[in-house]
Amino acid sequence: MTVTYVLDGSGIRSLDDFWRAVGEAVNGPGGYFGRNLDSFADCLGGGFGTPGDGDYTVEWRDHRISAEHLGHAETARRLESLLTRGHPSHRAGVRARLEDARAGRGPTLFDELVEIFEERVPGVLRLM
Structure with a gap:
């Protein structure tokens, strides 16, 4: 069964906001899923809250708002x-x-985050 994690892009106005949003989307309130680009890439590799078999998707809703703020x-x-x-x-x-x-x-930071998603877990990210 595929698990879907949702990022609310309308609330992502800085890189710190992204770390908070992705941590909470995957691991609940106060959750951790990286605090820098390297640790984020490591978390995407599995074992930090996502299913071990990689059967998940990430919907980044309102990603255009995030892209502007992570420009x-x-x-x-x-x-x-x-x-x-x-x-x-x-x-x-x-x-x-x-x-x-x-x-x-x-x-931009947005470009780098999308690239990390695509390199580590191709096809998981859905920009909406």
Whole structure:
């Protein structure tokens, strides 16, 4: 039996909102399903609330609202924080991505999240 998890995109206005929404959709109030892109990818691989056989779907409703809020401005905000926390050897690449995000170029956080879904669990995500 396929399990369906629903993300309410109208309430996703930041990356922190996404972590909260996906955690609660999968694991209930206060639930965890990643707090950064790497841990999110790991959670999609199974064992963190989703059925082990991968028989589930994620409906991201009102995804266009999320896409707008997880766009270049939120991407730049995340990259700015990575500059202060990330490993020094990664700073040049982060700066280049930050410059692009500030100019409205390159992939957004929304794009990255969708890509992670497609790489880890192809066909599970339904944008609605």
